[in-house]
Amino acid sequence: MTKVKRPDHIKFGVEELMELVGLFNISADGRKAIRGVLDREPSAPNAFLFRYYNEHSRVVELEKAFAAHMKCRYALGVNSGTSALIAAMVAAGVGPGTEVIVPGYTFFASASAVVVAKGIPVIVEIDESLTLDPAAVERAITPRTKAIVVVHMAGYPARMDALREIADRHNVYLIEDVAQAAGGTYKGRRLGTWGHLGCFSFDAYKVMATGEGGMITTEDEWLYTRAQSYHDTAACWRPDRYGRERKPGELFCGENYRMSEMSGAIGLAQLRRLDGINKGTLRAYNQFRKETVLPAGVRWVEPADPEGLCGYAAALIFDSFELARKAITANIGVGGLAGGGARGARDWHVYWYWEHVLEQKTATQEGCPFKCPHVKKAPEYSPDMCPRTKDIMMRVALVGLSPADTPEYVSQMAAEFTANLAKAIA
Numbered sequence: 395m396t397k398v399k400r401p402d403h404i405k406f407g408v409e410e411l412m413e414l415v416g417l418f419n420i421s422a423d424g425r426k427a428i429r430g431v432l433d434r435e436p437s438a439p440n441a442f443l444f445r446y447y448n449e450h451s452r453v454v455e456l457e458k459a460f461a462a463h464m465k466c467r468y469a470l471g472v473n474s475g476t477s478a479l480i481a482a483m484v485a486a487g488v489g490p491g492t493e494v495i496v497p498g499y500t501f502f503a504s505a506s507a508v509v510v511a512k513g514i515p516v517i518v519e520i521d522e523s524l525t526l527d528p529a530a531v532e533r534a535i536t537p538r539t540k541a542i543v544v545v546h547m548a549g550y551p552a553r554m555d556a557l558r559e560i561a562d563r564h565n566v567y568l569i570e571d572v573a574q575a576a577g578g579t580y581k582g583r584r585l586g587t588w589g590h591l592g593c594f595s596f597d598a599y600k601v602m603a604t605g606e607g608g609m610i611t612t613e614d615e616w617l618y619t620r621a622q623s624y625h626d627t628a629a630c631w632r633p634d635r636y637g638r639e640r641k642p643g644e645l646f647c648g649e650n651y652r653m654s655e656m657s658g659a660i661g662l663a664q665l666r667r668l669d670g671i672n673k674g675t676l677r678a679y680n681q682f683r684k685e686t687v688l689p690a691g692v693r694w695v696e697p698a699d700p701e702g703l704c705g706y707a708a709a710l711i712f713d714s715f716e717l718a719r720k721a722i723t724a725n726i727g728v729g730g731l732a733g734g735g736a737r738g739a740r741d742w743h744v745y746w747y748w749e750h751v752l753e754q755k756t757a758t759q760e761g762c763p764f765k766c767p768h769v770k771k772a773p774e775y776s777p778d779m780c781p782r783t784k785d786i787m788m789r790v791a792l793v794g795l796s797p798a799d800t801p802e803y804v805s806q807m808a809a810e811f812t813a814n815l816a817k818a819i820a
């Protein structure tokens with residue numbers, strides 16, 4: 395009988411895939427990177443589509459490059475920002491009976507990750523920096539608090555020195571949700587490295603997009619080990635995959651949140667563009683702010699650190715909800731920052747639409763974690779529990795900017811915007 399030779403190369407239909415990828419905003423470098431994973435290349439003779447048992451893993455390469463870029467010790471690639479948050483919660487010990495502070499303005503995933511990790515989200519006020527109000531955080535801390543989730547929304551950095559000081563004084567973990575601010579800084583230090591854990595999203599809408607993907611950053615080996623155990627329960631790699639645990643809390647059942655090699659490859663290309671993108675948007679932002687004249691009744695949202703801002707969104711705060719609504723509905727390039735705010739549409743970015751949390755909805759009738767016997771104080775939620783956040787978000791709107799906006803284009807945009815806004819809210 396003739397022996398059939400085992401094929402040594404699977405055909406992936408690279409051309410079709412490239413066409414598909416072209417639908418998304420992937421750089422030429424990103425496409426080349428994907429091709430590099432699919433095609434055998436001399437530099438990576440054993441490349442294959444799994445991060446482990448792979449000397450040439452793009453995910454591992456991305457983790458190293460990301461850690462070096464952000465200046466932190468550990469980076470762990472995962473398959474989404476949501477997975478990054480859940481694994482970070484688990485790593486930090488969030489579980490039954492623990493509370494986690496989350497801001498009332500963030501994408502809902504920051505709060506749902508707490509529930510998935512079996513903790514209780516405690517929704518807290520933001521201030522006019524659009525991020526957590528440190529004084530409100532201080533007031534919300536109880537003996538049950540395990541962590542604070544700070545979110546750098548729309549590229550606006552939070553006041554990380556104050557928040558880290560509070561976290562350290564109360565001996566709780568600070569988890570940064572950097573999904574909307576990759577590459578941003580606060581006082582010269584990268585966002586995602588001020589907290590005990592940083593969580594990034596690389597979904598298709600983000601500054602650094604790989605389609606789907608995410609990253610966890612930390613300085614702490616134990617937090618890294620626990621996040622790694624949770625992110626790949628099949629492997630629990632630690633240093634020794636099949637070894638017994640070195641101390642309690644190292645080995646437990648988890649999920650499969652592994653990052654794919656394709657995301658790793660695209661991520662490497664996107665990471666090289668990250669600082670350039672942020673530099674471009676910040677240039678456009680500064681020019682737009684300088685050349686736009688705001689009428690009475692509206693002012694700029696002042697970032698906690700103007701140099702660390704990503705700059706793809708110029709946020710405005712109106713004196714009243716009525717003025718914000720007039721500007722947003724005039725179709726002059728102002729969007730509702732929380733679409734739900736002045737536009738009145740439902741929006742998972744503002745807490746008063748988080749029915750899943752406010753009404754303590756759960757996948758099964760037992761109602762855990764909200765009704766878990768470990769919960770010593772039953773949570774109380776209401777759509778009006780953070781009046782300041784609601785008031786701010788009903789008056790905030792944004793103008794989107796792109797690194798591709800040339801100085802000429804920004805000048806024209808600023809002139810038109812100045813005229814249109816004055817007319818819209820007159």
Ligand SMILES: Cc1ncc(COP(=O)(O)O)c(C=O)c1O
Nearest residue numbers: 474475476501503573595596597
């Ligand atoms: C602030 C924030 N956190 C978390 C996430 C979740 O990220 P992913 O879509 O990668 O799960 C998002 C995504 O929109 C986000 O904006």
